[in-house]
Amino acid sequence: xxxxxxxxxxxxxxxxxxxxxxxxxxxxxxxxxxxxxxxxxxxxxxxxxxxxxxxxxxxxxxxxxxxxxxxxxxxxxxxxxxxxxxxxxxxxxxxxxxxxxxxxxxxxxxxxxxxxxxxxxxxxxxxxxxxxxxxxxxxxxxxxxxxxxxxxxxxxxxxxxxxxxxxxxxxxxxxxxxxxxxxxxxxxxxxxxxxxxxxxxxxxxxxxxxxxxxxxxxxxxxxxxxxxxxxxxxxxxxxxxxxxxxxxxxxxxxxxxxxxxxxxxxxxxxxxxxxxxxxxxxxxxxxxxxxxxxxxxxxxxxxxxxxxxxxxxxxxxxxxxxxxxxxxxx
Amino acid sequence: xxxxxxxxxxxxxxxxxxxxxxxxxxxxxxxxxxxxxxxxxxxxxxxxxxxxxxxxxxxxxxxxxxxxxxxxxxxxxxxxxxxxxxxxxxxxxxxxxxxxxxxxxxxxxxxxxxxxxxxxxxxxxxxxxxxxxxxxxxxxxxxxxxxxxxxxxxxxxxxxxxxxxxxxxxxxxxxxxxxxxxxxxxxxxxxxxxxxxxxxxxxxxxxxxxxxxxxxxxxxxxxxxxxxxxxxxxxxxxxxxxxxxxxxxxxxxxxxxxxxxxxxxxxxxxxxxxxxxxxxxxxxxxxxxxxxxxxxxxx
Numbered sequence: 001x002x003x004x005x006x007x008x009x010x011x012x013x014x015x016x017x018x019x020x021x022x023x024x025x026x027x028x029x030x031x032x033x034x035x036x037x038x039x040x041x042x043x044x045x046x047x048x049x050x051x052x053x054x055x056x057x058x059x060x061x062x063x064x065x066x067x068x069x070x071x072x073x074x075x076x077x078x079x080x081x082x083x084x085x086x087x088x089x090x091x092x093x094x095x096x097x098x099x100x101x102x103x104x105x106x107x108x109x110x111x112x113x114x115x116x117x118x119x120x121x122x123x124x125x126x127x128x129x130x131x132x133x134x135x136x137x138x139x140x141x142x143x144x145x146x147x148x149x150x151x152x153x154x155x156x157x158x159x160x161x162x163x164x165x166x167x168x169x170x171x172x173x174x175x176x177x178x179x180x181x182x183x184x185x186x187x188x189x190x191x192x193x194x195x196x197x198x199x200x201x202x203x204x205x206x207x208x209x210x211x212x213x214x215x216x217x218x219x220x221x222x223x224x225x226x227x228x229x230x231x232x233x234x235x236x237x238x239x240x241x242x243x244x245x246x247x248x249x250x251x252x253x254x255x256x257x258x259x260x261x262x263x264x265x266x267x268x269x270x271x272x273x274x275x276x277x278x279x280x281x282x283x284x285x286x287x288x289x290x291x292x293x294x295x296x297x298x299x300x301x302x303x304x305x306x307x308x309x310x311x312x313x314x315x316x317x318x319x320x321x322x323x324x325x326x327x328x329x330x
Numbered sequence: 331x332x333x334x335x336x337x338x339x340x341x342x343x344x345x346x347x348x349x350x351x352x353x354x355x356x357x358x359x360x361x362x363x364x365x366x367x368x369x370x371x372x373x374x375x376x377x378x379x380x381x382x383x384x385x386x387x388x389x390x391x392x393x394x395x396x397x398x399x400x401x402x403x404x405x406x407x408x409x410x411x412x413x414x415x416x417x418x419x420x421x422x423x424x425x426x427x428x429x430x431x432x433x434x435x436x437x438x439x440x441x442x443x444x445x446x447x448x449x450x451x452x453x454x455x456x457x458x459x460x461x462x463x464x465x466x467x468x469x470x471x472x473x474x475x476x477x478x479x480x481x482x483x484x485x486x487x488x489x490x491x492x493x494x495x496x497x498x499x500x501x502x503x504x505x506x507x508x509x510x511x512x513x514x515x516x517x518x519x520x521x522x523x524x525x526x527x528x529x530x531x532x533x534x535x536x537x538x539x540x541x542x543x544x545x546x547x548x549x550x551x552x553x554x555x556x557x558x559x560x561x562x563x564x565x566x567x568x569x570x571x572x573x574x575x576x577x578x579x580x581x582x583x584x585x586x587x588x589x590x591x592x593x594x595x596x597x598x599x600x601x602x603x604x605x606x607x608x609x610x611x612x613x614x615x616x617x618x619x620x621x622x623x624x625x626x627x628x629x
Contacts, residue, residue, distance in 0.1 A: 073448040076470065076477035082451075102428075103451020123446075127404045129413065129429035136432075148405055148501035156407070176545075177403060179446060181498035182469050183538070186547060186620035189613070191469060194448060214533075218619055221531040237498070242530040243508045243540070250504055250529060250540070330502045330513035 005301035006267055006274050009067070009166060010290050013045040013279035018055045020283040022064050025294030029059060030067040030098060031279065032196075037085040038069045039122060040279040041196030053092050065095040071120035072196045073101045083107050090115045098144070099123075100179060105138040118166070119143040122179035122193070128160040135163050142166055144275060146178045147257075147324040151265050154325075158270035167266060169259045170289055171277025172316040173323065174198070175237045175252035183236035187218035199235045206231075232317055256315025257323050260296055260306060266325075267300070285314055332588050333567035334581065335488060338365040338399035338424075340496070340571065341541055342374045342520045345381065351577070352385040356392040358578040360585040361570070364389050367399040367416060369426055369444070371503070371542045372409045373516065386421070399424040402444045402499045403543065424465075431459060438462045443490060444499065448474075450481035457483055464488070465569065468495045468551075471617040472559060479564025486566045491553035492580060493571025494526060494539060494546035495611070495620060504540040513543070525574035536609075537621070547620060549611035552601060554587055555594045555626060556615050579604050595626070 010026035012018035021029050032038025034046040047055060056066045068089035074082045082104045089097045090112045097115060099105050100122035108117055121144040125131050134140045142164035145154065158165045174181060184198045185191030192198045205216045213225045215234045222234035232238060232254035241250045257277070259266060266274070274297075276289055292309045299307050312320055323329060336355060339348065355364060366382055366389075368375045386396045398421040404413055410429065417423050417433040424440040425431055431445075441447050441456055441464040448470060456464065463486040466475055479487045505527060506516035520527075526539030526546055536548040550573060553560070557568060568588070570580055580601065587597040602610075613622030 073446050074451065076449045076474035079449050079451045101446070101448065101452060102455050103449055103453070106455045107451060123428070125428060127410055127427075127429050129404070129410060129432040130427065133428050133432040148403065153405065175502060176498035176500045180402075180444070181500075182467075182620065183497050183545065185469055185614075186495075186497050186538075189617075189619040193446065193467075194469065220535065220537060220621075221533050224532050240532060241537075242532060242534070243527055247532055248508075250508055251500075251502075251545075324501055328512055328514070 005297045006263065007272060008290070008293055008297060009273050009275045011171075011276055011279040011281065011286060012055065013040060013281065014283075015047060015051045015055055017279075017281075017283050017286050018066075019058060020287045021290050022059055022062055024287045024290035026064060026290050028065040028067060028095070028273070029055075030069055030275075031055065032069040032071075033085050033088070035081065035085075036072055036194065036196050037082050039071050039120070039192055039196045040069075041072075042201070042280050045280060049088055049092065052088070056093050060093070067096045067098055067118060068094040069098040069120065070104065071098045071100045071122045073122075073193045074104065075194050079103060079107075083111075086112065086115075096141070105134065105140070109138040116141050119163075120179070121146050121168070124177050124179045126157070126177075128157060131157075131161040131163060135161075142272065144168075147173060148177055149324060150327050150329075151262065151269055151325050154266070154271065155269035164272035165270065166273040166275050167271050168257060169263070169266075169274035169276060169293065170257055170311070170315075173257050173277060174235060181237070187220050187236060189218075199233065204234055230318065253319065254317035255319040255321040256317060258311055258315055258320040259322065259325065260292070260309065260311070262322060262325060263296060263300060263306070288314060332561060333363060333486070333488075334361045334585055334588065335363040335397075335567055335569040336361045336365065336577065336581065337490065337493070337569045337571040338367055338369045340370055340494075340544065340546075341524050341526065341574070342371070342377070342518065343524050344521060345377060347524070348378060349381055349385065351572070353388060354578055355581075356388045356394065359581040361394065361581050363395040363397060363567075365397045365399045365424060367424075369399050369402050370544050371520075372401055372406070372412060373513075373518070374520075374542075375412065395422065397422045397424050397440060399442060400426050400430050402426040403501065404429045405501065431456075435459045441465065443467050444496065450477060453478055453481050453485075457485055461485055463567070465490065468497075468620065469614055472556060472563065472615050473617065475560060475565060476563035482564065487564060488567040488569055489553070489560050489565045490551060490569045490571060491557060491584065492569075493550055493573050494548075495551050495614070496544055496546055497538060497620070498545045500543045500545075503543050504545070505542050508540065547611055549609040549621060549623070550605060551612060552598070552610040553612055553615055554584070554597045554601065556612065557588065558594075573608075575604050575606070
């Protein structure tokens with residue numbers, strides 16, 4: 001068994017990815033049901049109830065944990081769907097549920113007092129007062145922190161928050177505060193908050209004019225690429241926009257988060273768990289990232305230096321960033 | 331009577347412009363409630379706070395309720411102290427971040443549109459803590475607002491019917507970034523964009539606007555035609571979000587429409603003259619993408 005330096009929480013978009021993540025060394029996997037109750041509600045992804053039961057059994061047989069994300073905000077008049085997701089996760093033996101909506105948190109804490117509740121990054125709790133609110137009212141045990149804080153601010157917060165802190169360690173991440181961006185629904189009618197979808201693929205269109213490839217989302221141009229230029233996915237916050245006559249990645253470049261080089265600082269800041277983003281990614285991707293982080297965490301756990309592992313080829317845009325963890329990002 | 335609110339000024343206006351604006355609102359605008367307070371960026375607060383007591387007194391003397399809106403993103407210890415100070419300043423407070431709820435618990439307060447209150451489950455929970463008024467987030471449709479209003483009990487439901495819609499909250503300042511600066515040394519770049527910085531597509535379509543750490547819709551939400559339906563669904567108050575146009579005139583158009591002095595079509599014509607070239611949007615209210623415009627006859 002590996003040495004626990006930081007708990008490694010890994011994405012499982014499918015039952016196959018769940019097994020791959022665990023075999024590659026995940027301490028914990030997170031996954032969701034096949035509907036709008038989770039924030040990666042994409043075609044072909046996620047678990048039906050039987051698959052969830054099998055996935056949890058597979059993980060538990062190997063001493064690993066499964067977290068079930070029910071982390072979107074129910075639309076008015078549809079809250080029973082979210083309640084059922086929480087009930088089923090509890091009945092199937094999930095080690096915790098990841099929740100964002102205040103009404104769902106209230107329901108889960110009353111109906112399942114023994115079920116461990118994690119606060120989703122979608123709740124965007126980034127200060128001690130917010131975390132006190134969720135801890136005192138719903139008994140949350142862990143919060144996934146939004147990427148608005150520098151590492152020194154995370155350390156300050158962890159001292160005061162009274163619950164475990166989980167932070168994003170690797171993957172594709174938007175530049176806006178999680179749970180507080182509706183650019184996607186502004187353009188397409190479907191949003192992360194209520195639909196669990198950002199920049200839905202069925203509204204992405206490519207066409208080529210005079211050797212320039214144009215990418216649109218909901219009919220709105222997100223970017224243009226010269227022939228041979230690497231095309232990025234048209235997420236609105238990573239699109240190329242024009243301000244004052246100048247075209248630029250005004251919100252953020254298409255870059256991927258990779259925190260391997262600052263893991264000791266995150267550990268020193270009091271962080272409990274690292275989250276790998278990517279439930280929409282392939283098994284091969286998940287395996288490669290989880291293996292890399294497992295090797296790094298095991299080395300750090302043994303007091304050894306960080307091994308040299310190059311993940312630059314698989315991060316978004318093939319460019320790595322520390323994102324908001326770095327001073328000056330804002 | 332259906333209430334009419336002037337929401338918080340989301341842009342960073344120069345001190346004189348801001349003072350003149352609120353004094354004119356006090357004297358001329360038929361709104362019964364005005365929000366003060368900085369929502370977007372704590373770095374702007376030192377510029378607006380010195381005038382706040384005087385502006386609040388002037389508005390109260392004109393018979394208007396004054397509500398203090400809080401910051402939307404609270405991260406630093408200084409911002410947390412500001413939240414506490416605002417909550418204890420003696421005004422009715424609009425919470426725009428969950429952190430405020432921890433402080434306001436048990437006291438009357440307003441749940442602002444930047445808190446993710448999407449459904450009747452969350453609404454019921456908030457009611458227990460003393461919320462007296464809720465403003466659903468921009469994404470919620472008329473049908474959704476109807477469900478919320480039906481479960482609101484004694485709480486007043488307010489809908490935003492005019493102005494740029496807030497689309498995202500970020501820790502990063504895009505006004506600064508558009509000038510190659512960081513938030514820490516921003517030089518208050520946002521002051522020179524009193525209605526937001528236009529953000530266009532590569533092929534020249536106006537889509538969004540930047541306001542410091544916020545992004546907003548390029549078009550102004552205009553729900554003149556939808557207000558009758560919203561009232562029937564239980565909405566009791568409407569909000570105008572300040573833009574760099576004649577807001578006293580905007581308020582008169584909405585008040586006259588609510589009072590039946592003009593009909594919605596006449597109001598639309600008046601408002602088009604005030605808005606200039608800024609397009610109108612209403613997609614979210616019709617369950618569509620936010621930037622859509624659902625015209626009369628197609629909605």
